[in-house]
Amino acid sequence: MMDEDELLAVAGICLIKKLKVAKKTRRPQKCWxxxxxxxxxxxxxxxxxxEPDDFRNYLRMDETTYRHLLDLVTxxxxxxxxxxxxxxxxxxxLSATLRFLATGRTYEDLKFSTCISKSALSNMIPETCDAIYRVLKQEYLKFPKTTADWKKIALDFQNRWNFPHCLGAVDGxxxxxxxxxxxGSYYFNYKKTFSVVLMGIANANYEFIYCDVGTNGRVSDGGVIENTTFMKNLIANKLNIPEPEIxxxxxxxxxxxxVGDEAFAMRHDFLKPYNQREHDYEKRIFNYRLSRARRIIENSFGxxxxxxxxxxxxxxxKVDNIDTVILACCALHNFLRRNSSNSYTPSDVFDFEDTSTGLVTPGLRTDSENL
Structure with a gap:
């Protein structure tokens, strides 16, 4: 029989052989x-x-705007x-994050063009989206706080869409x-898909003035808005909304x-269309005018x-990261509307209304080439 020293020597030799085999078979690490x-x-x-047009298509903004955003988030x-x-x-x-938002590509796919590992992208992109939202929200996603702020929005709606005293178009x-x-079915909605709800309010210039995101898709638009801080403050009369005027x-x-669609509850400060079965001439005119104002939020989402x-x-x-990504996109939307509106939103993306006939031609917002 081998003594203790001999056993230790044999064990050491076996261990060395195993380490040599492992070293030979170990997969080389990728050096990204x-x-x-x-x-x-x-x-x-x-x-x-x-190539300015291609640059704009690739990152959804021109170089000058991109450099400005980069300075803000750096x-x-x-x-x-x-x-x-x-x-x-x-x-x-920032460029990897913008490309992710512009295309919806997976991290696994994106790693090949960015040469950044999937694990790094999974941490980096939500962090960058959070940074984008944080630096832009104060100036570009600012909720009105004063009576003067609300009156400016209402004046824009009256001048552009012929709907007086409108403070915003609401939809989910x-x-x-x-x-x-x-x-389970917690996020399962009436469209037979899984979703979270983005509740938005837009001003007359197709900019979001309020965004709430994260409610599960099972809840209706009317139910979603009831749980927002906006509606709670509206009910409590804490929004500094102007008093009624002639x-x-x-x-x-x-x-x-x-203004909103049929999904919302009617209030003295929140209007929706009349039921079509109750139409008379005046109600049809009202519905037409309200539809013109409400279409702003639908165009904004489009x-x-x-x-x-x-x-x-x-x-x-992850659900928390989804909320961050959506809010970053909404902030970027407003940022681009103000800084490069001609390229981000050319005139053909908006619905066009023939005022003589009342017919509406949808804007070109469904192209699949800009990827």
Missing amino acids: IEKRATLSHINLIKELTN PLIKRYDTVMKCSITPHER KHVQITAPPGS VVSDEPPLHYVF ILANRFRIFHTRINL
């Missing part, structure tokens, strides 16, 4: 940093600066190099998602109102979904 220097889409973006997304590896630059983080949009594990002389003063094609996919992220 080395590949990124030559293969990343950053090089493509550099080339696209000479303090929140900049990471520092370590002795072990180089950090992913803010330029790489179902954003399709992949149902989270164990959620629009036409010798007529009673009219309330300032929000533009948002066409420019950020992630809304044409089933978003497969």
Whole structure:
């Protein structure tokens, strides 16, 4: 029999052999940093600066607007190099995030064009979306706070859409998602898909002034809005909405109102169309005028979904990250409406109404080429 020293020696020899075999069979690690220097889409973006239309199509904004956004978010997304590896630059983080929002591609697919690993993208993109929302919301997604703010919105609605005292068009949009594990039918909606609801309010210029997201798709639009801070403050009279004023002389003063479709409850400060079975001439005129104002929010959702094609996919992220992605897109929508409206929203994306016939031609918001 072998003594203790001999047993230890044999065990050591076996261990060395196993380590040699493991070293030979171990899969080599992918070095994304080395590949990124030559293969990343950053090089493509550099080339696209000479092709403004292609640059705009690729990142959904022109170079000047992109650089402005990059300056805004850099303090929140900049990471520092370590002795072990180089950090992913803010330029790489923002461009990858914008491409993700513009196309709705998966992390697994996106890693090949960005040369950033799937695990890094899964952390980086939600963080960058959060940074985009945080830096833009104060200026570009600001909710009106004063009576003067509300009156400016109402004046725009009256001048552009011939609906006096309108403070905003309200609607909900179902954003399709992949149902989270164990959620059952919690997110299952009447359209037979899984979704969360984006509740939005738009001003007369197709900009969101309020967004609430995250309610499961089983809840109706009327139920969703009842649980928003907007509706709670509206009911409690905390929004500084102007007092009723006379629009036409010798007529009673009219309330300032929000407008929505049949899904919402009627209030003195929230109007919806008359039931079609109750139509007479005056009610038809009212419904027509209300429809013109309400169509603004539908157009806004249409533009948002066409420019950020992630809304044409089933978003497969954690629910909290889905909310962050949606809010970032809404903030970007307003940011681009103000900074590059001619390229982001050319005139043909809006519905066109023939005032002589009342017929509406839908805007070109369903093209599939801008990917």
